[in-house]
Amino acid sequence: MWSYQHKAFTVYQIPALADNYLYLIEAGDALACVDPAEAAPIIKACDELNRPLTHILNTHHHWDHTGGNLELKERFNCTIIGAAHDAARIPGIDQKIGEGDVLKLDQVNVTVLDIPGHTSGHIAYVLKDDAGDALFCGDTLFGAGCGRLFEGTPEQMWHSLKKLMQLDERSRFYCAHEYTLNNLEFCFNKVSQSSDIKKYIDWSFTRIKDGKPTIPGTLKREIRCNPMLLPANGEFRRDYAASHEIADDAVSVFTHIREARNNW
Numbered sequence: 001m002w003s004y005q006h007k008a009f010t011v012y013q014i015p016a017l018a019d020n021y022l023y024l025i026e027a028g029d030a031l032a033c034v035d036p037a038e039a040a041p042i043i044k045a046c047d048e049l050n051r052p053l054t055h056i057l058n059t060h061h062h063w064d065h066t067g068g069n070l071e072l073k074e075r076f077n078c079t080i081i082g083a084a085h086d087a088a089r090i091p092g093i094d095q096k097i098g099e100g101d102v103l104k105l106d107q108v109n110v111t112v113l114d115i116p117g118h119t120s121g122h123i124a125y126v127l128k129d130d131a132g133d134a135l136f137c138g139d140t141l142f143g144a145g146c147g148r149l150f151e152g153t154p155e156q157m158w159h160s161l162k163k164l165m166q167l168d169e170r171s172r173f174y175c176a177h178e179y180t181l182n183n184l185e186f187c188f189n190k191v192s193q194s195s196d197i198k199k200y201i202d203w204s205f206t207r208i209k210d211g212k213p214t215i216p217g218t219l220k221r222e223i224r225c226n227p228m229l230l231p232a233n234g235e236f237r238r239d240y241a242a243s244h245e246i247a248d249d250a251v252s253v254f255t256h257i258r259e260a261r262n263n264w
C-alpha cells in the first residue's frame with residue numbers, strides 16, 4: 001500500500017488482481033474506497049488504518065471495479081455511490097449521481113463528471129485541494145493511454161478526455177490500472193518519439209523495476225505525452241494526419257490512434 005498526502009486528505013493505493021489499483025481516501029471522519037475490485041484487500045487496509053469504511057465511490061459498472069461492493073457494504077454498512085445513468089448495473093447502489101453533482105467527504109468537496117466512452121455510464125470524481133486536485137478517472141484516462149471503447153463512440157470518448165484536459169494541470173490522476181509501460185511502448189513505436197515521451201519511458205521503467213507504481217501521475221505530463229490526448233495539439237494533429245493520410249480534425253486523429261492501439 002502506498003500513500004499520497006494532499007492538503008485536506010490522504011490517498012492510499014492498493015494493488016489488486018493482476019494490474020488493478022484500488023484506492024482509499026481518508027478525509028476527516030470519512031474513509032472512502034474507489035472501485036473495490038474485491039473486498040479482501042480493502043478490509044485488510046481498513047484494519048491497518050484501524051477505521052471503518054464509510055463510502056464506496058464507483059466509476060463504472062465493470063466487475064473489476066464493483067466486485068467488492070456487496071461484501072464491503074455487508075461488513076461496514078457503507079454508502080455506495082455511482083452513476084445515475086448506470087444505477088441498474090452498480091451492485092448495492094445507494095446514491096445516484098451525475099455531471100456537476102458535488103459530494104462531501106467530511107470537509108472535502110468532490111465534483112462529479114460524466115465521462116462516457118469506455119462504458120456508457122462512466123463517471124469521474126475530482127477532489128478539490130489547495131495543493132493540487134485529485135482525479136479518480138477509473139478506466140477512462142490511463143498513464144499514456146485511455147480505456148477501450150466498449151460502449152461508447154470515439155466522439156464521446158474524445159469529448160470525455162477533453163473534459164479531463166480542462167482540469168487544473170497540476171491535478172494528480174488516480175486511474176484503475178497499471179498499463180503505463182505498455183502504452184508508452186505503443187506510443188513510441190506508432191505515434192511519437194518526442195523527448196518528453198523518452199523521459200516518461202525512462203522514468204516509468206525505473207519505477208516498475210523498483211517495484212513502484214507509475215500512478216498517480218500529473219495531468220500536465222499526460223497532456224504533453226499521452227498519445228490519446230495529443231490530438232488536442234494542432235501541430236501534432238496536422239503532422240499525424242498528413243503522414244497517415246486521414247482528416248486532420250481531433251476526432252479523426254484520436255479514432256485512428258485508438259484503433260492502432262486496439263491492434264497493437
Ligand SMILES: [Zn+2]
Pocket residue numbers: 060062118139
Ligand atoms: Zn472498465
